[in-house]
Amino acid sequence: MTSAAPTTESVRPTSGLGNRARKARKALSNPWASTLAVVIAVIWTVPTVGLLVTSFRPELDIRTSGWWTVFGSALQGEGVFSLQNYETALFGSSTNMIDFFVNSFVVTLPAVFIPITIALLAAYGFAWIDFKGRDVLFIAVFALQIVPIQITLVPLLSAYVSLGINGTFWTIWLSHSIFALPLAIFLLHNFMKEVPRSLVEAARVDGAGHVKIFFTVMMPLLTPAIAAFGIFQFLWVWNDLLVALVMGDLRTFPLTVRIAELAGSRGGDWHVLSAGAFISMVVPVIVFLALQRYFVRGMLAGAVKG
């Protein structure tokens, strides 16, 4: 990424992109770089593998020995795996895990859709409509990313209580949208800026207004960017515990809240957490694998321009 050509001029983005791709390809095909990448990948994956192995071990084994010992025991033909943790996590409760799965989807989908919709419109405005105070406003939106969400929790919740929407899904959707918008607007704005000015001008000469340009010129070009941010936001919301816990209530709690409770009142059942983590991970992994090429491309392209 650091080797990318400094494309300060948005007039020649195509050559910039091509140049960058060439350099990237060259840098990445270096055997040393490849080895390093593999080593890093292995190191980063080990804890997850450990968690996966742990999730299939019986309770007493988890508590008394490390996950790596299974390989030795397995070679000696001992039965070292069990599905007990998954059974406990999925069915060991009076409330059905499915309810929480459904809640997770109900929470996540609008919490992805709402900020993307608003951010697209805002980003177009910031990128292609000249109006007074545009830069100041854009910097202000950008700067909002600095606000840590923790300090907004109590004021936001009081606002929801006085609005009377507390205890509904709206509180969670709105909160996630609020927290997502600064980054979403910034990223999508950078994408839109990269669209060649000549394209937009050509459309304008042909008589297209802002609405027409937005839908017929911008949207098709922005699909990777939208997908990239969509995955980003999806993972964030799906894995969120803080907002769900603070803003939600019994009827809106998603999977993460249930997983957090798996450890039991005094934390004694922590061995079930590994299984819970993998149950919760299934959906994000599918989403990520399905859309990962957009993820990488989108993140790179959006991040290079300031």
Next chain:
Amino acid sequence: MRIQKFGGRRRAIALAGVASTALVLGACADTNDGSGGDGGNAEAFEIDCSAYDEFGDLDGTTVNLYTTIVEPESESQQASYKPFEDCTGVTVAYEGSREMEAQLPVRVQAGNPPDIAILPQPGLLNTLVTEYDAVLPAPSQVEANVDEFWSEDWKAYGTVDGTFYAAPLGSNVKSFVWYSPSMFADAGYEIPQTWDDLLALTATIAEGNEGAARPWCAGVESGDATGWPATDWIEDAVLRSAGPDVYDQWYTHEIPFNDPQIIDAFDMVDEILRNPDYVNGGLGGVDSIATASWTDAGYPILTGDCWMHRAANFYATQWPEGTEVGPDGDVYAFYLPALSTDEKPTLVAGEFIAAFTDRPEVQAFQTYLSSSDWANAKAVATPNGGWVSANNGLDLDNLASDFDKLSGEILADPATIARFDGSDLMPAAVGTDSFWSGMTEWFASGESTQKVVDGIEKSWP
């Protein structure tokens, strides 16, 4: 969701009479429960419904309850509310969260408190009353119940600045030592009756140390609460070496934390827990106490690597599945002996009921929870044991296990001098912070006692 279904159904059949309601609800619970667990037969316990007549017609109302008690313990909690729900038609919406202690102040500040919260320690009550002015004083019926069924001490823990707010609910007995009855029997060891006996037994066992085996095992790791099991050790030692009066002066800071009497108590613990010949059975050296998880620290007893593990009565539910807890089972516990046999200082803890609203159904439910009816219903609803209360209206025969009965007997014994877990009563900066971290340091890096107590004293606000 299940709770709301009950509400709807209940209204429809309210006229059919209490008995049939209970039947239908019982059937519902059976079909909905799935795995069952350890709740469900509280219908068997009958209470006198007329106690709640004075609150008027409550049918169809809902009380929101917020608590730290999550599954599986929550099942028997909810089952214990059924007699009340059947009597009054009130629905109790139960919300358990492990993050409750952090979340409750947030909800209170945002103007969105639950109706009732089960507070796991008096310190939280103190914070809620003094900082947020959010808790309502207990209604007269609750106070009458508490005067009748609980001792003065327990009532005092639910009182802040002379106003009585929170009735005690369940109780925990912390002064227990877990051991394996068969190991003791095979080796011919007796249950020690005094502290000196305990030390003598420890020394005897240590002589026969083989490999990783040691007389004691301990572990204080507990996530962001790491250190708390060690504070219980110290508190038990203060109660024994210095007595309950000094104990009271200690947690109220009438004497400093580094008072010589407190240092004596540290030395008592030091003699056992920081002696490499005595610890840490099956887990490592002295420093492994700091890193061993408190939930698993007693497990070496099961493998024979450890002989004794001091832990509260609720450790009974921490043993791995299939472990039999009983005088003839795999593990059992004895009372952590005092200096002499004629005193019985006991470290206890418990939960408290705080109300944030005063609707009639909320007060009726508060009254129920503070009654002996609830205590007995809870005992009956907990067939697997692991629960006890210092409510003197509790019939010990209703308790499920021998071990719970032992806990109940200790609580009911007039010779018992019960003192509440001191770290729960100290200011948060000490009780849930420097005391914990100080104890962890004490084990992890072998810090001198003087330095640790000085550090904790300095942090006292």
